[in-house]
Amino acid sequence: MQKLLKTKTAWLSLISIISLVKVSFAAESLQMIEKIKNQALSDDYAYHQIEAITTEIGARPLGSAKELNALKWLEQQLTELSVGHLSKQPLKVRNWQRISASAQVISPYKHELVIESLGGSVATPAEGLEAEVIKINNFDHLNSVEADKLKDKIVYISRKLDEHSPAEDYLNMQRIRQKGAIIAANKGAKALIIRSQTTDKSRTAHTGAVRYHSNSPQIPAAAISPADADLLDRLFARNLPVALLINLQNSESRWVDTYNLIATLSADHSQNNPNKVVFIAHIDSWDLGTGALDNAAGIGIGLGIIKQLIQFQDKLKHDIEIVFVTAAQFNQLGIKTYIKHLNDKHIVVATEADLGGESIFRLDTNIDESALKLADKIHTLTTDLAIERGHNASGGATNTQHMLALDIPIFNWVQKTDNYFKYLHSANDTFDKISLESIQQNVATYSIFLFSVANEGLIFSNKVTEHEQPTETTVTQ
Amino acid sequence: MQKLLKTKTAWLSLISIISLVKVSFAAESLQMIEKIKNQALSDDYAYHQIEAITTEIGARPLGSAKELNALKWLEQQLTELSVGHLSKQPLKVRNWQRISASAQVISPYKHELVIESLGGSVATPAEGLEAEVIKINNFDHLNSVEADKLKDKIVYISRKLDEHSPAEDYLNMQRIRQKGAIIAANKGAKALIIRSQTTDKSRTAHTGAVRYHSNSPQIPAAAISPADADLLDRLFARNLPVALLINLQNSESRWVDTYNLIATLSADHSQNNPNKVVFIAHIDSWDLGTGALDNAAGIGIGLGIIKQLIQFQDKLKHDIEIVFVTAAQFNQLGIKTYIKHLNDKHIVVATEADLGGESIFRLDTNIDESALKLADKIHTLTTDLAIERGHNASGGATNTQHMLALDIPIFNWVQKTDNYFKYLHSANDTFDKISLESIQQNVATYSIFLFSVANEGLIFSNKVTEHEQPTETTVTQ
Structure with a gap:
């Protein structure tokens, strides 16, 4: 930290x-x-x-x-x-405590994803949460996208941490992780997933705190591994609708x-x-x-x-x-x-x-x-x-x-x-x-x-x- | 392969x-x-x-x-x-299909380990398998160790793949992975875990086939990540008894x-x-x-x-x-x-x-x-x-x-x-x-x-x- x-x-x-x-x-x-x-x-x-x-x-x-x-x-x-x-x-x-996290791509092709809840995230329903995924490129895109495009969707923010100057770029990334769920929720999204904020390219997911706003709905938020983000990006490149089933279980904070x-x-x-x-x-x-x-x-x-x-x-x-x-x-x-x-x-x-x-x-x-x-x-x-x-x-x-x-x-x-x-x-x-x-x-x-x-x-x-x-x-x- | x-x-x-x-x-x-x-x-x-x-x-x-x-x-x-x-x-x-795998160090200090079943492994009981762990250095050590030392224990083989000539060393490693469970079972062990056979040092576990002998008991076999193997090695360096709870669920092969x-x-x-x-x-x-x-x-x-x-x-x-x-x-x-x-x-x-x-x-x-x-x-x-x-x-x-x-x-x-x-x-x-x-x-x-x-x-x-x-x-x- x-x-x-x-x-x-x-x-x-x-x-x-x-x-x-x-x-x-x-x-x-x-x-x-x-x-x-x-x-x-x-x-x-x-x-x-x-x-x-x-x-x-x-x-x-x-x-x-x-x-x-x-x-x-x-x-x-x-x-x-x-x-x-x-x-x-x-x-x-x-x-706050993590209990479990899982995610599957259910269309267009089935895949297991490596995922972890962001710290502080609310849980999904016990049976998980299934929805179409909308790909968002970065923080500005999230801010500018029309609400009806995100309504009832899982928002996926694909932005990568700049591997050449990560310390400088981390500011931009934190904004996405900390505020992403608030903005997405205000536009009607059901959940947020982000590309893990790391210079690594592996199959490991990276957590970090998510914030909620007292006046906004609290939606589940998680990070997927860089390699899984690459996979999602390749699925989106095929111009087929992408849908996910995610299941995040976490204990409420006392x-x-x-x-x-x-x-x-x-x-x-x-x-x-x-x-x-x-x-x-x-x-x-x-x-x-x-x-x-x-x-x-x-x-x-x-x-x-x-x-x-x-x-x-x-x-x-x-x-x-x-x-x-x-x-x-x-x-x-x-x-x-x-x-x-x-x-x-x-x-x-x-x-x-x-x-x-x-x-x-x-x-x-x-x-x-x-x-x-x-x-x-x-x-x-x-x-x-x-x-x-x-x-x-x-x-x-x-x-x-x-x-x-x-x-x-x-x-x-x-x-x-x-x-x-x-x-x-x-x-x-x-x-x-x-x-x-x-x-x-x-x-x-x-x-x-x-x-x-x-x-x-x-x-x-x-x-x-x-x-x-x-x-x-x-x-x- | x-x-x-x-x-x-x-x-x-x-x-x-x-x-x-x-x-x-x-x-x-x-x-x-x-x-x-x-x-x-x-x-x-x-x-x-x-x-x-x-x-x-x-x-x-x-x-x-x-x-x-x-x-x-x-x-x-x-x-x-x-x-x-x-x-x-x-x-x-x-x-054969993998269902789930988990492992916890339960003494001397509690830790979650990253573990995956070796391919073909039998399952543990549904509630898992708890036992003291014996550290074995390599294949020859496993062969030479007296059976009563392994009786009812989880055998842990700490041998690392040589990062400088992995292709040449892989032969030695395969022998450990493929035959380890047979030898350990014949000496009365309850389960086998090995250090993942990789030059990576990360927190990801690596599978690979395990073999059983028709005349020997079939014991659950799994690999832990290199970073978790390092952790176990550090626990053993403290000269305190190490115990694990492992739970490997796999479907039987048809x-x-x-x-x-x-x-x-x-x-x-x-x-x-x-x-x-x-x-x-x-x-x-x-x-x-x-x-x-x-x-x-x-x-x-x-x-x-x-x-x-x-x-x-x-x-x-x-x-x-x-x-x-x-x-x-x-x-x-x-x-x-x-x-x-x-x-x-x-x-x-x-x-x-x-x-x-x-x-x-x-x-x-x-x-x-x-x-x-x-x-x-x-x-x-x-x-x-x-x-x-x-x-x-x-x-x-x-x-x-x-x-x-x-x-x-x-x-x-x-x-x-x-x-x-x-x-x-x-x-x-x-x-x-x-x-x-x-x-x-x-x-x-x-x-x-x-x-x-x-x-x-x-x-x-x-x-x-x-x-x-x-x-x-x-x-x-």
Whole structure:
């Protein structure tokens, strides 16, 4: 679950409240940073924690017993790391559950399709739902097609994720998945199926959240595998009517208890220092795989950062908070709860890991312009990790996007996503796609970043910004 | 379904009955060969026939209504190509059918596994089968392990297909899949699961035939996906007892009617010429995908050959038989029936296409040594198609292996198999893995080969061979 790069319009910084004071690091700091880097690059702890959570817990669907198991497991790891300060933020989330999904082409030729419900989808009748299928090319086509063409039909949206720039294209795809059922239902459709949103071409279906509108009918929504979408496309190319029987069984969501888990590396004089730096990773995953890329990787990286930095805790001028939030997959109620309780300390800068198990290749930021030199300086600490300096228009990630709205400065350490956009939200999101070397590079990068800010007591400007228009972002949920 | 390369021991040719007479081609022949090649390389007919059979029929399980649909479809295509002589060879085959398969790890940690029954497997009890799992490393380990260790256990064979030389390693893997259930049952095991036999690492399970012995108990047998095998391996690495609940539901096999379909391009004076050359492709496929690589590709290539050569039918000195056989997946009753009816014409040489949709890169043969120069000469006609000359110890393919036993000369045009050993026998065996260019190269190669032999009226020596020991071959079924 992740939000990437890319704001459609650059924002205008109007006022800098606090300006930057310091852009160089003490020799002692640089020595510690070098030590942190070398240790992180040779430590397999984070990698093995990812192995452990995917092997011993597996999938962690929002609001499930497995999510609670994962939180307990995580608390145990944090205790073993001797984290002195752990806190929980209780909240209620919905616990939608998948039961079964099947689909058959019943004309013009019979085929079994590989299909999975979108997360949150209502069920079909027990006997399934049979209807003619209308092929829709993309989001604009869905919006513009006349309602009478969709009346009582199954709407099939054939749009593919662009395999050459999936991260950038994911924004368009999310819109289809999240809003497709609302628009189709308003035009009288009986169900929605989409091509799985992935760069993979295989026979595996990819889930992801669907949204409903309280004023619209709720229709069943599902994704078919890319190879099955190809098959449907070939059937449509024959200009024969296509009909499907789909059967999606899911349990209705109830509100259940869960919590965010927050580990704090407390600064030496934390009572006198009102500042903290924040690293975020989400604990919930989709149910089909074991949530390795999305987001056991982030959890492992978070644990790895703590292992690296806890030994330098007495050097910190700011607190470092490693925040494990829930509800990234549906509505980010976890980060919203965290934000609601932000009453004690000022967040100097926030970052999030949520793009899988590959290495970081670029630093994007969203900070006041007066802080750019400082960001560039911090970036130089990571250049030998093969990380470029990117732009200052980051939209944040799944959770940090909500902090951007509060003008909290954001560092977005962008990972390569060759695997991520192939396997996200599918049964293939498993541990074998995690690279030890890349996880080590991630832990080194975040550790250097968080330590340098907290050790030097750096302060970024809070921005008061005016957006030309609402920022659009790429959020994978 | 394919048998590849590799005999463990070279055979000794003792007597050559007929010796070779001719190793050069007439200028007119070479012109026709050039024309055939150029036409085949620019014709998308075969490719579109593969698209059509996978789209309009889909999977063609042995003895199913879909297999009969495919045979009818094929007959229609042959009629449209104006093939003058079509014949059918009726036979009875078994029609095993998959109903459902599921598996859960129930200790030490709960996980859902992706599993599929091996073809022909008996069912578990309706409520499933729960037992402790014993990990076995490979075929030799299974053979050597003491029976009391397997008593009442689920045997799990973790052996991976070698990703660097899958074609060569497949022999070892087949032995595990085909004989594993017999050996495990004889040692008292309750069920067998194996790691899917594939170079893929994904969350898709791969089927393939399992065999039973009439004197042994028949135990349920299934394959789990590579990613799930990795998971089991990680559980075993924790040295905790592993237990599974598996539920495999399959229908028992009945004997049903089907047939081989044979298209003959008749030589001009066929009554006076007792010889024919034979191309074989199998019509049946596994049920999980749409049987594109295995073996719609071979069917499309066969049709493409006919389209290329039918225009030169009046030039042929030998008949060319394009033989579409059934039952490649289980026991090759199709080719056995074909062989039983071999009473009219002498087979000069036989070949088979059964390795998917990629290009041919090598010619292996199994012919009398006196014919090697002729084979090399024929090979020179294909060198500009990037085909190397291989060895003379080919074990044939799934069906031609049975002809080798009759000392029928074999040409084995070996395809690249990057896709084949990734996707065979799985839901991922779908049309998107077929390459137009490669199919054109296949059609060109086979057309040149069959035409050059039939047009020149070439005769290969029949061998009378003595095998040092039984030939072992790599057959994918």
